[in-house]
Structure formats: structure tokens, C-alpha cells
Amino acid sequence: MTESISFVESFKQTQYQVAGNGKRNMQVLKEVFEQVDGQQESDIYGNGQIIESFQEKMATYLGKESAVFFPSGTMAQQIALRIWCDEKGVKKVAYHPLSHLEIHEEDGLKELHHIDTVLLGDEAGLIGLEDVLNLDQEIACLLLELPQREIGGQLPDYKTIVEISEYCKANGIRLHLDGARLFEILPHYQKSAAEICGLFDSVYISFYKGIGGLAGAILAGDKEFTQQSKVWKRRHGGDLISLYPYILSSNYYFEKRISKMELYYENAIELAMLFNSCPSIQTKPTVPVSNMFHVHISQPKEQLEAVLKEVYYKTGVGLTSYLKETNQSTYSFEVSIGDQYNSIPKDKLDEVFQLLKVKLK
Amino acid sequence: MTESISFVESFKQTQYQVAGNGKRNMQVLKEVFEQVDGQQESDIYGNGQIIESFQEKMATYLGKESAVFFPSGTMAQQIALRIWCDEKGVKKVAYHPLSHLEIHEEDGLKELHHIDTVLLGDEAGLIGLEDVLNLDQEIACLLLELPQREIGGQLPDYKTIVEISEYCKANGIRLHLDGARLFEILPHYQKSAAEICGLFDSVYISFYKGIGGLAGAILAGDKEFTQQSKVWKRRHGGDLISLYPYILSSNYYFEKRISKMELYYENAIELAMLFNSCPSIQTKPTVPVSNMFHVHISQPKEQLEAVLKEVYYKTGVGLTSYLKETNQSTYSFEVSIGDQYNSIPKDKLDEVFQLLKVKLK
Known part of the structure; x- marks a missing residue:
């Protein structure tokens, strides 16, 4: 049978x-739009109430000065790393050997941004403080993915993140959070998103993992950083005339599932x-x-x-x-x-x- | 008063x-989704019936072997030019001084792809055959925008396009069509889209100009070209898990307004x-x-x-x-x-x- x-x-x-x-399926978006007022205006190339208010809401949630909505995390994260590399004049970053950027993005970071990478830590484990202390090359930014998805969603203990953050701050290394699943780790750490994000210079979050939205991402940091990210978003072709299907569904499912x-x-x-x-x-x-x-x-x-x-x-x-x-x-x-x-x-x-x-x- | x-x-x-x-406003999308079957499956990272059938439909309409849906024309066109540059090993293209790539994209072509540009023809006029014949630098690709939007939507006579196309073919220069407003020029030329596109190696069309959709673009050409464009789409962060809000609205308004x-x-x-x-x-x-x-x-x-x-x-x-x-x-x-x-x-x-x-x- x-x-x-x-x-x-x-x-x-x-x-x-x-x-x-x-x-x-299409019902995911239909459910959102059944209650949307048709007279509400579209966002236009990153401007307008609909995108700005969601960006502000997420900036507040993440405890960051500013936030920008992106169509994808692939775009948002490459841009974050590019900004930090340009800032320091060093085109090298470090991340886990199984980082999304290393295995799922067709080498966009290298092919588009010409950024070299240091693969930090063992493939089967997490990046530890030792790995960071033993870095023998100058890098502009360290990317931590919490949880480390490709090894089943493992997490370092909170103290390790704090120590890595302190070390990076003291040594002129920007710390970026791949928070594709940030919402999902808050119960384990018993921390707010803002507390965790406070340890990082820049943060990316996603709305179609635990939140179950359609697609879309937020990149957050200080105003100078997000301002630059908007320029790169335009360059990448991500500054669409209308992103509202993703913004509205992100907001809708955030409200539905964050608790x-x-x-x-x-x-x-x-x-x-x-x-x-x-x-x-x-x-x-x-x-x-x-x-x-x-x-x-x-x-x-x-x-x-x-x-x-x-x-x-x-x-x-x-x-x-x-x-x-x-x-x-x-x-x-x-x-x-x-x-x-x-x-x-x-x-x-x-x-x-x-x-x-x-x-x- | x-x-x-x-x-x-x-x-x-x-x-x-x-x-x-x-x-x-939101009604533009609501109108589309009121008649969509909620049980229809989403596209998933460029695959699935919903995206593949629209791509095939547009490939046929444009008379090209293959077509790929992109979130934006900015992304699609940079990628087209990059592919032609890589093919020839020459990182230089030519286009009109008021091309979208030159004035509306924050220099993405240069900053992301390191492609140099030759600004061809006079700002206030159209690119003519003479301009192409007099090119004194080797280029991989010539981009023609029909109509030339920034000067009011002007068009060369059809014979000029044919002559430029023949010259490019004979001289190893790829010809790319910025067809953001291709649908809108067909009545004047009294030609089909396929006839016009036959003069070009690659074509981009948009769905939120005359068609009045939400956003989204199609890039078309031969299979090898579109296959490569998918890799670059992933690199750019445009290979979203779900693009269906743009695909469905593009198709809906195409059907509504193409005639x-x-x-x-x-x-x-x-x-x-x-x-x-x-x-x-x-x-x-x-x-x-x-x-x-x-x-x-x-x-x-x-x-x-x-x-x-x-x-x-x-x-x-x-x-x-x-x-x-x-x-x-x-x-x-x-x-x-x-x-x-x-x-x-x-x-x-x-x-x-x-x-x-x-x-x-």
C-alpha cells in the first residue's frame, strides 16, 4: 500500500x-490582506508610513537606533559586512564554516563585494572565545549566527557571547548578529531581544522562520550604519517601489507568533x-x-x-x-x-x- | 482658497x-488576491509552478528561449551586463547618459560589479548608429532603452535599431534591451514584442509601468544566459523564498492592460x-x-x-x-x-x- x-x-x-x-501557500498572504484597508498607501522606494512605522517598531524591539526593511537576509547581511569592511578599510570578515553566507549564497560576498572570509571554529561545533582570541588575521567584522542552524540550532552560553562582544569592542572588530532565528532563542536565554542585540553592532532578523511570514528581513544598527545600508540596498536592486506584501505579512505574523x-x-x-x-x-x-x-x-x-x-x-x-x-x-x-x-x-x-x-x- | x-x-x-x-495603494494587491485560490502553493526559491509558468509565458511572449523573474529591474539589468562582461572578459559597457543604471541606481554597476561605462550619445537625444560606429573603446555590451524615458520617452526609428543590432552582432558586442516600457512602444512600431526582442541578446521588462502591477521584472535570453542569471540573483539576495505577490500581480495586470x-x-x-x-x-x-x-x-x-x-x-x-x-x-x-x-x-x-x-x- x-x-x-x-x-x-x-x-x-x-x-x-x-x-x-x-x-x-497563498493563504498565508490572503489571511493578511483580508483585513487590510485597500485605501492604505503603498510604501514608495523605502519611504512612506507603512515601511517607516515597521522599521521603527523593529528598531525599538531590537534596542537599536534605526532599522531598515530588506527583501532578503542574503542582501541585508552582505551589506552589513560590506559597510563594516569599508569603514575599517579591511576587506576580511570571520564567520562559522557553515554560515549561510558560506554555503547558501553562491559566494555573493566574494563575487559581489570582494570580501575575504576566515572560517572560524570547527564545522561541527560553535565559535568559542578561544577561536576569536586566536585569530591571526585582521578582520573588520565577526559574524555570529544564533542559533547555529546547520548544526541543529546550537547556542553558546550567554557568557561567551558577552566575552566575545567585549573582546571585539576592545579590538576594533565589529560584531554582527545573524539573527535569522533570534526570536526563537529568547526563551532559552531568558533575555530580551534588545539585551542580546546590545552586544552586537549590527543585527539581521528574518520573518519567515519561526514567525512564519512570507519573506523579508530587518537590518538594524546605528543611524549612520542603516543610512549606508539604504544606499547599498538600492545598489543591490532591493529598493523596490513596493515592499508592502512582505512588510505587512511580517508585521502580521510577528504579532501572531512572537508570544x-x-x-x-x-x-x-x-x-x-x-x-x-x-x-x-x-x-x-x-x-x-x-x-x-x-x-x-x-x-x-x-x-x-x-x-x-x-x-x-x-x-x-x-x-x-x-x-x-x-x-x-x-x-x-x-x-x-x-x-x-x-x-x-x-x-x-x-x-x-x-x-x-x-x-x- | x-x-x-x-x-x-x-x-x-x-x-x-x-x-x-x-x-x-493596497487595493492593487487586494484586487489580485481576492480571486486567488488560497491552497495554491508558493514558489520556493525560484522553483514551483507559479513562477515557472509565468517565466515560460513571458519567454514565449518575448520570443526568447528562457526567462527569469526578478524582484527588480535594477537587479536584473546589472546582472545581464555582468554576464556579458564575464563572457567576453571585458568589463565595459555602453549606454545613454541618462540610463537608469547611470542616474537611479547609486552606481550599483560600478560599486558591485566593477563595470566601467561609456556614455553614448548626447544627453538630450537618442543613441544613433553613428554613436555606435564611432565607439573607440572595446565594450562587452551595449544597452538600449526603448523608449528613452528621461527625455520624454523618445524612440529611434526601427531601421536604426536593426542596423545597430546587425553592427553589434558582426562586431561581438552583446545588445541588451532596457524594455522597462517595452509594452508601451509596440503600437508605435507596429511590431510584436518578439520581433523587437529578436534584435537583442537579452531583454528586461517591468510590470509596474504601463502594466501597473506592484513590482517585479523579467529578464530573458537564451538558456545559458538565464541559468547564469539565477546564480547572480541568488548572490544579489533576490532569490526570495516567495516572490508570488509580485508574480501574481504582474500576471494579473499584464492580462488586464496589455491590450x-x-x-x-x-x-x-x-x-x-x-x-x-x-x-x-x-x-x-x-x-x-x-x-x-x-x-x-x-x-x-x-x-x-x-x-x-x-x-x-x-x-x-x-x-x-x-x-x-x-x-x-x-x-x-x-x-x-x-x-x-x-x-x-x-x-x-x-x-x-x-x-x-x-x-x-
Whole structure:
């Protein structure tokens, strides 16, 4: 019954999914616009009430002097690093070997901005204070990604960030926060966004991860910095005549989900524990520090897919739509908790993990 | 009565406006999404039915092998020029002194792509075949903007484009079309978009000029070219997870207005004639060759504003919201005809120009 369809198809047929906020379909924008006043004016090339008020709101939330809305984080972060490099006259920055800029942006930073990079720390771990102290090259900026997404969303302890921040400040190194998932780590640190951002010179946040919006990003810092970022936004082709579909949806889903980050975090801890109770399964981190974690399973792929398909079919609960080979016949997938987790009946979830325990033996 | 409010405010209070398709407000997007099926899936990073089918549709319309949707023309055109420069190993292109890339993009082409430019032809006129023949520097690409917006939307005769195209082909120069207003010139040339685009190696078109969409652009060419453009789109930060608000609105307003370009063109000719019948007024071009023209008025600014405010107040018809100083106490503004022109009662329009003739004497 389940063998005739593909793995991804079997996932698509499930009634419930453990991760995410639901399908990325047109309804996401329709829901926002059903309550928008059609007479409200568009933003025009970065100006107008609609963009300015959201920028101000986010600047306040992040405790920064100023904020600029960008269509994407890729654009915002390259620009942040470029500004800091130009300021110092040093075209070199440091970040984690699995930074978004290093592996997902087709080398935009190098190809467009001619900025060299130092890959700091071990691929499988976090950047530590030692790594920063041992830097043997002059850099203009250090980028920290909190949480470090590609290793399951791990976090340094707060003290480490403070120490790195102090060191950078004392040594003329700008510190930039890749806060694509900043909202999602606040419950773990028990800090406000402004407290964390206070340790950084510039900050980028995203609205389509935990917030579940359409797309869009905010880059924040002092006024001189954001003013320069607007010039670069124009150069990148990001200063659209109208960005309001992204601004309005970012604001709408920010209001809808910002207070749920604590819940997502607790859900992630619970779900990771369930995964870790199964043979051959280990999550990274073992105890999540945000709404996300990675699930690693040591099983041959064919066998694993068959087990998961059976689970999906029998319980109607989908765990993942893909399996990524990590190393030596270990397969992994990412889980980011959103609204969907809480819609799964508890007995369904129990059934999933009872079945997994039996089948993965 | 009219003196107490600003010029722009007096314009905003008019019931009718001669130019454009109406207010740039949220209704523009709401109208599109009222009929969209919420269950339709989003595009995901440039993939998915919604983006691929629109790209194919536009490739066919333009007679090109392939097309890529971009958030902006600024991004699309820089990328086109970069690809042609890299292909030839020559980082130099030529375009008109008032090209969008030269005056509206904060030098993105130079700052991001390190491409040098040759400004071809006279600022007040069009690039002619002579200008191309007399090029004394090696260039990778020549960009032609049809119509040349900053001089009122002027066009060379079709034969000139053909000759320039043939010369470029014979001399290893890529020819790129800035077709931000390509739809709008088809009635004048009595050519299809594909016929015109056949003269160019790459083409950019926009969806928020005559089409009146939200934002967004298409870049078209052969497959190898568009494939490369996708890599650069990612580098620029334009490969958003969801571009569908722009794609759907582009498609919607394309369908709504593409057949009206002939009407807009005829309206522009009529309206320009009315302007030219007034003392102190001259349009550029005298007879429009698209839906647009510039209006130049030789009058002291204060006096001119007072006259226009009176016209707006008495007739309820707005002609422009701004006046730009051109030279020696000549002021100008741009008119691009859209849906609004035809909603103005004919007697209102007569009243406007009767009044202007008297007041500008």
C-alpha cells in the first residue's frame, strides 16, 4: 500500500506534521490582506508610513537606533559586512564554516563585494572565545549566527557571547548578529531581544522562520550604519517601489507568533526527548535550546524510508519530507517547531513513537 | 482658497488625474488576491509552478528561449551586463547618459560589479548608429532603452535599431534591451514584442509601468544566459523564498492592460496636442511615440504653481503633483497614460485647457 508512492508523497499525504506553521501557500498572504484597508498607501522606494512605522517598531524591539526593511537576509547581511569592511578599510570578515553566507549564497560576498572570509571554529561545533582570541588575521567584522542552524540550532552560553562582544569592542572588530532565528532563542536565554542585540553592532532578523511570514528581513544598527545600508540596498536592486506584501505579512505574523516562542521551545524539548527515546536516533542538540533541532538516524536509507512511510501511513503524522545523508549511513533531517505541533492529538504522537521504537529495533 | 494648501496637496485633492492607472495603494494587491485560490502553493526559491509558468509565458511572449523573474529591474539589468562582461572578459559597457543604471541606481554597476561605462550619445537625444560606429573603446555590451524615458520617452526609428543590432552582432558586442516600457512602444512600431526582442541578446521588462502591477521584472535570453542569471540573483539576495505577490500581480495586470497599450498611445498623442495648444508649453516628444511624454513649461515656478492649483481646484483635474526645474526657468513633469485618462469627462478636459490657455498668456 505504501510502497507504490514516493517518500515525499507519503509525507504530503499525512494529516499532521510535527514541524512548521503549515503549508507555504497563498493563504498565508490572503489571511493578511483580508483585513487590510485597500485605501492604505503603498510604501514608495523605502519611504512612506507603512515601511517607516515597521522599521521603527523593529528598531525599538531590537534596542537599536534605526532599522531598515530588506527583501532578503542574503542582501541585508552582505551589506552589513560590506559597510563594516569599508569603514575599517579591511576587506576580511570571520564567520562559522557553515554560515549561510558560506554555503547558501553562491559566494555573493566574494563575487559581489570582494570580501575575504576566515572560517572560524570547527564545522561541527560553535565559535568559542578561544577561536576569536586566536585569530591571526585582521578582520573588520565577526559574524555570529544564533542559533547555529546547520548544526541543529546550537547556542553558546550567554557568557561567551558577552566575552566575545567585549573582546571585539576592545579590538576594533565589529560584531554582527545573524539573527535569522533570534526570536526563537529568547526563551532559552531568558533575555530580551534588545539585551542580546546590545552586544552586537549590527543585527539581521528574518520573518519567515519561526514567525512564519512570507519573506523579508530587518537590518538594524546605528543611524549612520542603516543610512549606508539604504544606499547599498538600492545598489543591490532591493529598493523596490513596493515592499508592502512582505512588510505587512511580517508585521502580521510577528504579532501572531512572537508570544508563542516559549511554547515552541518547550515543544521542541518534548519532541526531541521522544526522538531520543527511540533506538538508532539521536537529536542535535540532545536538548534543544530553541524551537529547532536535527534528528540523526543510523539506518540504511531504504529501510529507514520504508519505516517512516509506514509510520506516516498508519498514524497520519509526518515527521520529515526528506532524508539527508550525513555520514556513514546516518541520515538526518531538521525539525523547527511552529503552530502545527500542538494540533497533533497526544495519542497520535504516542502511536508514532511506539511504532518507531518497534520498527527501528 | 487654494493658496493655503501646498501644490502636492492640491493635486491630491483632485477627483481626476490625467496620468497613471490610479493610486498605488493596497487595493492593487487586494484586487489580485481576492480571486486567488488560497491552497495554491508558493514558489520556493525560484522553483514551483507559479513562477515557472509565468517565466515560460513571458519567454514565449518575448520570443526568447528562457526567462527569469526578478524582484527588480535594477537587479536584473546589472546582472545581464555582468554576464556579458564575464563572457567576453571585458568589463565595459555602453549606454545613454541618462540610463537608469547611470542616474537611479547609486552606481550599483560600478560599486558591485566593477563595470566601467561609456556614455553614448548626447544627453538630450537618442543613441544613433553613428554613436555606435564611432565607439573607440572595446565594450562587452551595449544597452538600449526603448523608449528613452528621461527625455520624454523618445524612440529611434526601427531601421536604426536593426542596423545597430546587425553592427553589434558582426562586431561581438552583446545588445541588451532596457524594455522597462517595452509594452508601451509596440503600437508605435507596429511590431510584436518578439520581433523587437529578436534584435537583442537579452531583454528586461517591468510590470509596474504601463502594466501597473506592484513590482517585479523579467529578464530573458537564451538558456545559458538565464541559468547564469539565477546564480547572480541568488548572490544579489533576490532569490526570495516567495516572490508570488509580485508574480501574481504582474500576471494579473499584464492580462488586464496589455491590450490597452494602443489606447494609451492614442490618448498620449491627444493629450500632448492639448498641452501643445497652450502658450509657454511644449511636450517632448511633440508627438508621443508611446504612452508617455514630458511637459515643459516656460513660466516662473511660483506663478506656474498658482495657475495649476487654480486649474486643479476649478476643474477637479490634476495634471502633475510636482514640477522639476529643467533649465532657465523652464519646469517639467512626466505624463504616462494609463486607465485614468479615459475616466475624465471630455468637457472637464476642455475646461482644463481653456483655462490653461487663458492663465498662461
